[in-house]
Amino acid sequence: MNARLHLLNDWQHGFPLLPQPFDAVGRQLGCGAREVLQHYRALQAEGSLSRIGGVFAAGAGGAALLCAYAVEPVRLDGVAAVVSAHPGVNHNYEREHRFNLWFVMTGVDAQAVERAVDALDADTGLRALRLPMQRAYRIDLGFDLLQAPRPRRMALAPSPLSPAAPVADADRALAALAGEGLPLVEQPYAAWAAGLGRDTGAVLDTLQGWLARGTLRRFGVVVRHHELGISHNAMCVFDVADEQVDAAGALLAQQPGVTLCYRRRRAQAWPYNLYAMVHGRERAQVLAQLACAAAAAGLHDAPRAVLFSRRRFMQRGARYFGSPKELQHA
Numbered sequence: 412m413n414a415r416l417h418l419l420n421d422w423q424h425g426f427p428l429l430p431q432p433f434d435a436v437g438r439q440l441g442c443g444a445r446e447v448l449q450h451y452r453a454l455q456a457e458g459s460l461s462r463i464g465g466v467f468a469a470g471a472g473g474a475a476l477l478c479a480y481a482v483e484p485v486r487l488d489g490v491a492a493v494v495s496a497h498p499g500v501n502h503n504y505e506r507e508h509r510f511n512l513w514f515v516m517t518g519v520d521a522q523a524v525e526r527a528v529d530a531l532d533a534d535t536g537l538r539a540l541r542l543p544m545q546r547a548y549r550i551d552l553g554f555d556l557l558q559a560p561r562p563r564r565m566a567l568a569p570s571p572l573s574p575a576a577p578v579a580d581a582d583r584a585l586a587a588l589a590g591e592g593l594p595l596v597e598q599p600y601a602a603w604a605a606g607l608g609r610d611t612g613a614v615l616d617t618l619q620g621w622l623a624r625g626t627l628r629r630f631g632v633v634v635r636h637h638e639l640g641i642s643h644n645a646m647c648v649f650d651v652a653d654e655q656v657d658a659a660g661a662l663l664a665q666q667p668g669v670t671l672c673y674r675r676r677r678a679q680a681w682p683y684n685l686y687a688m689v690h691g692r693e694r695a696q697v698l699a700q701l702a703c704a705a706a707a708a709g710l711h712d713a714p715r716a717v718l719f720s721r722r723r724f725m726q727r728g729a730r731y732f733g734s735p736k737e738l739q740h741a
Contacts, residue, residue, distance in 0.1 A: 414440055414442075414450065415450050415453075415454055417439075417440060418436065418440070418447065418450050418451060418454070418632070419454065419459065419460065419632055419634050421439070422436060422463075422631050422632045423629070423631045423632045423633070423634065424629045424630075424631050425629075425630075425631060426463060426630050426631035426632065428600075428615050428618055428619050428630070429615070430598055430600060430601065430611055430615070431444060431597055431598055432593075432599065432600075433447045433448055433451075433597060434597075444597050445597075448595050448596070448597065451463070451595050452595050455595070458635055459634060459635055460632065460633075460634060460635070461592075461633040461634060461635050461726075461727075462591065462592025462593070462633050463592055463593045463595075463631065463632050463633070464588075464589050464590060464591060464592035464593060464630065464633065465586070465589035465590060465618070465621070465627045465629070465630045466627065466628045466629050466630075466633065467575070467578075467586070467589075467590065467626065467627055467628065467731060468550075468575035468625055468626060468627065468628045469544060469547060469550070469575065470575045470577065471575040471576070471577055471578055471586075471621075471626045471627070471731070472577055472578040472583065472586055472731045472732055473517055473518055473519050473520065473731025473732065474517065474518055474519070474520050474521040474523070474524045474731075475501075475515055475516065475517045475518075475524070475544075475731075476515065476516050476517075476521075476524045476525075476528065476541055476542070476543055477513070477514075477515055477541075477542045477543075477544070477675065478513070478514055478515070478516055478528055478539040478540060478541055478542065479510040479511075479512060479513045479514075479539060479540040479542070479681075480494075480510065480511070480512040480535065480537045480539055480540075481509050481510045481511065481512075481537070482511055482512050482535075482537065484511075487505065487511065487512065490512060490535050490537065491503060491505070491512055491724045492724075493531065493534050493535055494512065494514050494531060494535075494724070495724050495725040497516070497527065497530075497531060499516050499517050499518050499523075499524070499527045500514050500515065500516055500517075500725070501515050501517055501725075501726070501727050502514060502515040502725070502726050503723075503724040503725045503726075504720050504721075504722065504723055504724065504726075505720070505721040505722040505724065506646065506718040506719065506720055506721060507717075507718055507719045507720075507721060508716065508718045510540060510681070511721075513646075513718075516528050516531075517731055518731075519731070519732075521543075525541075528541060540678050540680075540681050541678060542675040542676060542678060542681070543675060543676050544673050544674070544675055545673075545674045545675060545676055545684075546657065546660070546673060546674040547672075547673045547674075548660040548661055548663065548664035548672040548673055548674070549664035549665075549669065549670075549671060549672040549673075550628065550671055550672075550673065575624075575625045575626050576621075576624040576625060576626045577626070578621070578626060578732065582617055583732045584607055584732075585603065585607060585609075585614060585617060585618075586731070586732045587732040588603050588606075588607075589618065589627070589630070590731065590732060592633075598611075600614050600615055600618075618630060635726070643690070643691050643692065643693060643694045643696070643697050643719070643720075644688060644689065644690040644691070644697065644719070644720050645688070645689055645697050645698075645701065645717050645718060645719045645720070646686060646687075646688055646717075646718045646720075647686070647687045647688075647689065647701050647705070647715060647716070647717050647718075648683035648685065648686050648715060648716050648718070649683060649684070649685040649686075649687075649705075649710055649713045649714070649715045650682045650683050650684065650685075650713060650714040650715070651684060651685045651710070651713055653684070656674055656684055656685050657674070659685060659708050659709060659710055659713075660672055660673070660674055660685055660708075662707060662708040662709065663685070663687050663704055663705070663707075663708040663710070664687075666700075666703065666704035666707050666708065667700065667703070667704070668689045668690075668691065668697070668700030668701070668703075668704060669687050669688070669689055669700075669704050670688050670689065670690050671686070671687065671688035672685075672686065672687045672688070673685075673686050674686070682714070683714075683715075683716065685710075685713075687701070687704065689701050689704070694719065697719075698717075701717065
């Protein structure tokens with residue numbers, strides 16, 4: 412079990428971009444590639460490993476929009492099923508609030524995302540809160556599975572209007588594969604290259620270039636934290652004066668326990684513009700971390716709401732670039 416935890420914990424960032432990456436991983440644990448692959452396959456079958464792949468930066472390709480519905484409890488399961496069935500939705504959670512169903516819609520561009528949410532509004536008879544991101548202070552979800560969740564520090568983004576270097580049209584099929592995750596075989600990049608009609612070295616060079624330019628925020632293990640005992644999470648939202656929100660967000664992003672932190676546009680009936688996610692093994696732990704983080708960021712008196720997750724209806728990697736199979740044969 413300890414070896415498996417290390418395989419999940421230690422490779423969330425910096426997974427080897429080498430022709431035989433599982434050999435390199437195995438050397439760190441004193442075992443061979445076959446044993447590493449057996450462990451990863453078992454972890455994926457158990458549900459604790461989502462994938463080994465890329466997490467793209469905002470603006471690298473496509474668009475995403477956080478949305479929420481206020482659903483009558485008697486309708487919640489039905490509406491959640493409609494939302495989860497949409498191919499553009501990659502997260503769908505029930506949270507403790509009047510706005511109780513929260514989801515992220517993704518698509519090839521902002522217009523496609525808006526049309527998709529319009530379609531869900533029509534299907535459900537509801538009107539979604541639409542909360543576009545304006546600035547990221549920390550988006551690098553990773554967990555220290557051997558101790559307690561703790562943040563990796565991220566510098567303040569230089570500008571809310573500075574997007575990541577985008578994926579070139581010729582590389583969209585590779586980006587779709589990176590979002591879906593590596594095949595669990597000894598030479599996974601060669602398998603990608605064969606399907607794309609490219610050289611393995613070119614595939615690895617492209618991935619390394621994306622990391623260097625910030626197109627990929629990270630390439631590595633993506634865990635399913637619920638299955639690993641980190642089953643409590645809360646989204647804390649604050650109403651902060653516009654002239655103060657960047658300074659507060661930069662401080663909040665650095666606090667222990669904060670896994671995500673960003674600024675979003677306000678909406679009618681939703682005055683909040685600063686968001687922080689905190690994950691933990693116990694509700695009391697999450698609340699304590701939120702209290703400490705808010706105090707350190709000077710948010711003692713800021714109006715706020717704390718929305719704990721109740722149910723995870725669905726969670727998967729975002730498909731900004733479409734289906735890998737469709738793009739390979741386009």
